[in-house]
Amino acid sequence: MTYLSQSALDLAALIARVQSPARGGIATFLGQVRDHHGGRAVQRLEYSAYGPMAEEECARIAAEAEARWPVRVALGHRIGRLEIGDAAVVIVAAGAHRDEAFAACRFVIEEVKRRVPVWKKEFYADGSSVWVDPTRSAGETRDEALRP
Amino acid sequence: MQIASTYMPAPTTQIVNVRVLLFASYADRLGLDSLRVALPALATVGDALDHVRALPGGDQIPPKPLCAVNLAHADLDTRLTEGDELALLPPLAGG
Numbered sequence: 001m002t003y004l005s006q007s008a009l010d011l012a013a014l015i016a017r018v019q020s021p022a023r024g025g026i027a028t029f030l031g032q033v034r035d036h037h038g039g040r041a042v043q044r045l046e047y048s049a050y051g052p053m054a055e056e057e058c059a060r061i062a063a064e065a066e067a068r069w070p071v072r073v074a075l076g077h078r079i080g081r082l083e084i085g086d087a088a089v090v091i092v093a094a095g096a097h098r099d100e101a102f103a104a105c106r107f108v109i110e111e112v113k114r115r116v117p118v119w120k121k122e123f124y125a126d127g128s129s130v131w132v133d134p135t136r137s138a139g140e141t142r143d144e145a146l147r148p
Numbered sequence: 149m150q151i152a153s154t155y156m157p158a159p160t161t162q163i164v165n166v167r168v169l170l171f172a173s174y175a176d177r178l179g180l181d182s183l184r185v186a187l188p189a190l191a192t193v194g195d196a197l198d199h200v201r202a203l204p205g206g207d208q209i210p211p212k213p214l215c216a217v218n219l220a221h222a223d224l225d226t227r228l229t230e231g232d233e234l235a236l237l238p239p240l241a242g243g
Contacts, residue, residue, distance in 0.1 A: 031243050047242070050171055050235055053219040054242075077242060089243050109243060115221065117235070118242030119172035131173040132241040 003058035004049055009076045009087045018072035018094040025098035027105035031089040033082050037132070041125045045082045050117035061111045071095040071104040077118060162189035166196055166228050169235040177208040187228060193217065194224035196234050209236060 011028065019026060033045050054077070062073040074092045082088060089112060093104035113134075120132045164187045175181040178200075185199050193215050200206050214237035215222050228234065 056219045113243040116242045117237050120241040133239045134241055135239045
């Protein structure tokens with residue numbers, strides 16, 4: 001299973017990977033590229049990753065969700081150049097019922113943001129660019145200190 | 149047998165070679181994305197970090213950054229062994 005993708009993420013393909021006749025509840029989360037951040041107009045993004053670790057961490061997170069709830073999880077994270085509106089991350093959690101599907105989907109996106117080594121460079125209308133630091137950005141909460 | 153004591157190994161003479169990876173803003177600030185560091189035996193992630201922070205631009209790396217050893221998150225007091233891959237991770241921004 002490969003979790004990082006240089007090309008567009010395919011929501012339908014990720015759903016197909018985990019759906020089954022026994023799984024009546026499928027929760028999905030799509031994270032899309034916003035056209036603004038901290039009051040500045042964003043033109044595009046570039047995501048980079050520590051690829052081998054990001055793959056392992058995504059696999060661990062999916063396994064943890066599947067151990068904690070009766071679900072199957074699929075996810076993908078886009079890497080490289082993204083335009084406004086492109087899907088940067090897709091999470092799919094499929095279970096027999098909605099409760100476990102929503103809970104697992106929420107868990108996976110929160111853990112992806114907290115643990116997967118991916119970085120985002122924003123490019124602005126004035127030609128400048130910045131590596132986004134969510135621990136400093138206005139309007140975003142500081143992540144808890146990460147412990148292994 | 150007193151002679152046995154003369155055969156004690158001297159661990160301080162052993163060297164641990166570690167590959168350090170830098171990413172995103174850290175790589176930009178130091179102008180490189182990987183380096184090799186030779187450390188004394190029993191060295192920790194923190195010891196390797198001290199070495200990197202002493203390089204030009206290294207003071208831009210915070211005293212307690214996120215770290216990973218061999219593809220798993222690690223603490224500053226994680227012990228390093230020969231051939232380990234240590235990654236210094238800027239604040240994560242995925243999702």
